[in-house]
Amino acid sequence: MKAVDTTKWTSTVVQLAGYGLTGLGVTPWNIYLFFIGIFLWFSVGVMWKDRAIMLVHVGAFVSLLAGLLRRALNPAPARRSSVLYWWA
Numbered sequence: 828m829k830a831v832d833t834t835k836w837t838s839t840v841v842q843l844a845g846y847g848l849t850g851l852g853v854t855p856w857n858i859y860l861f862f863i864g865i866f867l868w869f870s871v872g873v874m875w876k877d878r879a880i881m882l883v884h885v886g887a888f889v890s891l892l893a894g895l896l897r898r899a900l901n902p903a904p905a906r907r908s909s910v911l912y913w914w915a
Contacts, residue, residue: 831874838867861891 845860865884872880 831871834867834874835871838864838871841867855895858891858895862888865891 841860842864845857845864848854848857848860865888869881869884869888872878872884
């Protein structure tokens with residue numbers, strides 16, 4: 828298997844795990860997985876010389892980073908874990 832294929836499948840699994848954690852309300856771990864997946868998919872775009880893949884993942888990175896910084900600068904009031912809250 829080529830390096831690009833390994834990177835592509837690894838990034839896909841990481842992104843899907845991020846979506847799963849988002850669905851369960853597990854933050855900020857979902858965002859961390861998304862950052863890893865974005866970086867890996869961006870590297871696939873570099874390996875393929877595909878500017879569209881690179882651009883969409885730069886946009887995703889900027890969007891997630893902006894949201895993360897907004898939350899860090901304006902933290903929400905303390906509350907129970909979203910997973911426990913959802914299941915309670």
